[in-house]
Amino acid sequence: MIFETHAHYDDEKYDGDRFELLNEIHENGVDTIIDVGASVASSYDAYDIANKVDYVYAAVGVHPSELNDLNNEVLEGLKKLTENEKVVAIGEIGLDYYWEKDEDARDNQKYWFKRQLDLARELSLPVIIHSRDAAEDTMKLMKENKAEEIPGVIHCYSYSPEMAKEFVKMGYYIGVGGVVTFKNSKKLKDTVKEIPLESILLETDAPYLSPEPHRGERNRSDYIKFVAETIAEIKEVDVQKVYDVTTENAKKLFGI
Ligand code: NI
Numbered sequence: 001m002i003f004e005t006h007a008h009y010d011d012e013k014y015d016g017d018r019f020e021l022l023n024e025i026h027e028n029g030v031d032t033i034i035d036v037g038a039s040v041a042s043s044y045d046a047y048d049i050a051n052k053v054d055y056v057y058a059a060v061g062v063h064p065s066e067l068n069d070l071n072n073e074v075l076e077g078l079k080k081l082t083e084n085e086k087v088v089a090i091g092e093i094g095l096d097y098y099w100e101k102d103e104d105a106r107d108n109q110k111y112w113f114k115r116q117l118d119l120a121r122e123l124s125l126p127v128i129i130h131s132r133d134a135a136e137d138t139m140k141l142m143k144e145n146k147a148e149e150i151p152g153v154i155h156c157y158s159y160s161p162e163m164a165k166e167f168v169k170m171g172y173y174i175g176v177g178g179v180v181t182f183k184n185s186k187k188l189k190d191t192v193k194e195i196p197l198e199s200i201l202l203e204t205d206a207p208y209l210s211p212e213p214h215r216g217e218r219n220r221s222d223y224i225k226f227v228a229e230t231i232a233e234i235k236e237v238d239v240q241k242v243y244d245v246t247t248e249n250a251k252k253l254f255g256i
Contacts, residue, residue, distance in 0.1 A: 001032075001226065003202065005250050007033055009056070010046050016220055019052070022049075026135060029222070033056045035056050035059070035093055036128055037058065039066035044081070046059065057088045057256060059088065060091075061091040061127075063130055064095050064096040075119065088255065089131075093112070096109065096133070119222055125255050127150055128152065129154075148171055150252075151171060153175045157176060159189070165195060176227060178211035180211075181215075195232050197235060197242065197245045198245060202224050202228060203245055206223075211223050211227055221232075
């Protein structure tokens with residue numbers, strides 16, 4: 001069993017071959033895929049794809065760099081989508097200071113991160129968290145809002161092994177994708193070494209972040225095998241064990 005916990009098949013890069021490709025990926029052994037919304041529009045698109053394809057589930061939520069379309073009414077609309085059983089999480093939500101240097105805009109990111117955490121708590125759904133160049137504020141906001149009461153994953157994890165352990169202590173999973181296969185990814189490799197396999201989820205973030213040997217190409221969920229193989233090497237276990245444990249982790253988190 002292979003469980004892909006983070007991809008964006010709503011992306012326009014798949015407009016030409018979306019459903020054929022999903023079918024091919026499934027035939028190549030990827031059993032379950034979560035299509036993660038990032039903007040308001042992509043949340044609705046993820047919802048549609050999940051309702052067309054058996055093995056695809058959706059997360060709905062608004063990424064910190066896509067907040068322009070978000071307001072109370074829109075959030076109510078996203079909440080309504082979660083009544084559908086194919087919607088299994090709120091995400092991706094969080095903080096991204098890489099692109100945002102303005103303090104007021106960063107405050108706005110915090111505001112909507114908190115609102116969407118509250119929504120997940122209210123709905124008893126897990127969260128998929130995006131955090132880039134904002135380690136301290138992410139941890140602080142999560143602690144202030146008792147995020148340890150909400151199950152979730154730190155997707156595309158990019159911080160230190162020490163910080164990962166702190167997230168794991170709060171009950172969070174660490175999402176590991178193609179970056180772990182890059183030569184210069186020592187920090188992420190160290191993180192994988194230092195946290196238990198029981199806290200790792202496999203992801204691709206397709207169409208982005210293709211693993212070696214496909215770096216720079218359009219990503220796809222069956223490339224997850226390169227991620228799993230690298231994790232198996234680091235942990236010195238059989239790749240099948242990586243699939244088994246991470247699938248169990250994902251099933252538990254998303255209730256599938
Ligand atoms: Ni993503």
